[in-house]
Amino acid sequence: MHKSPKKLASAESLHRLALYHCLLTDFLLCGKKITTSKEIADELDLNESTVRRDLSLTGNAPGKRGIGYDASSLRQRISDFLALPPFAPFAMVGSVAVTNAVFNFFPIEKFGFMPIAFFSEEPGDWGKVLNGHEVKPVDDISPALATMGINVAMVACRPNWVQHSINLLAQAGIKSILILTQSTLPSAPQGVHLAHVRIACELKSLFYFADSKF
Amino acid sequence: MHKSPKKLASAESLHRLALYHCLLTDFLLCGKKITTSKEIADELDLNESTVRRDLSLTGNAPGKRGIGYDASSLRQRISDFLALPPFAPFAMVGSVAVTNAVFNFFPIEKFGFMPIAFFSEEPGDWGKVLNGHEVKPVDDISPALATMGINVAMVACRPNWVQHSINLLAQAGIKSILILTQSTLPSAPQGVHLAHVRIACELKSLFYFADSKF
DNA sequence: TAGATTGTTAATCGATTAACAATC
């Protein structure tokens, strides 16, 4: 018996929902209990209709007419829609130095993530401990992950290790991979969703706006 | 006398042009001299009409009918359109450890970038040398940059330093800033273009695809 | 009740794509 495929959201709506999730987390930390589509829209520079339409994707009537949205339950609904657990577990591939640096500008706990498996391409890293977990060699990915029920991974190894890491993660049953490393387009194994953080492209396109002719 | 504003490209086209630029760089490194819209489209999983339309933005008839595009001159046209110089200079804000880590998964030289000013929030970093440039305190941003003709910066400092860094970069005349740090929405000073690398949102939305119901 | 804000439909807008004449 298998569950019905979920209502599909456009890539745009999906990204905005993740953004609302971050914003609502901030709201809750500030003690804000109620919000409105207008407030969310203003904060994120969006149209309020867009916000309401996106939020409707999470199920029937997430808000109260005349009132707005309960921040806490709305956040929970988005979590459910995204299938995002309270401490979202993921596997991290990259050297200890890179991993520590990434967690320096991306405060994982604050965003509700919990890395529970670490794999490094640097032999000198093997056996070190990060967040209470032993750092393993990249080649240990498959056996080590099989038992842990992790579905998502982040890859920030050196460019020449990217394709190999992706292949092993796929074999280990990982469903989605966020690739931080800038390298020639890796190929996606069947059934695995790859997302790229294209710092190089982002930076290149920024020069367009920095041009004096603009 | 000031130049006319350039033909504006949609955000989508702009990002794809940066992507073509990366791909063409790879092609040239492989010794490939000629390409076609079909080849580019297949490589990047796009429609060939989309590719041709985007490329037309770079000026009159970048290709040759019946033949395709000259990789080298097409890359040059995109560089010109993006206002991307051969060694694109930028300023980097972040600790030495983070900067080194970022350059580990983002090989700047390979992508044609050249960081020529470094600013760290860590007092222990001040005076160290990166890529032949002395690392300065974040608070030195304005005076240090004023003379260098840099228009673009990348920010990967710790979250609580983001807004301060942006403000100083803006004062120093920086036009575009790529923010790697995940923090509460910083506010953009007048006339400055901010771009965010939203690792947290990307990762959150990946759980949607990792869900077994999918 | 009056005021506010949602949920959703219908209208708008803009991006993508098919198609094809131009031409190498």
Place this chain on the structure above:
DNA sequence: TAGATTGTTAATCGATTAACAATC
């Protein structure tokens, strides 16, 4: 010439937004 591929128009598609009845 015949075959290939561009450049660009016109058609399609889908996302955004305005508008408003529903309702708290």
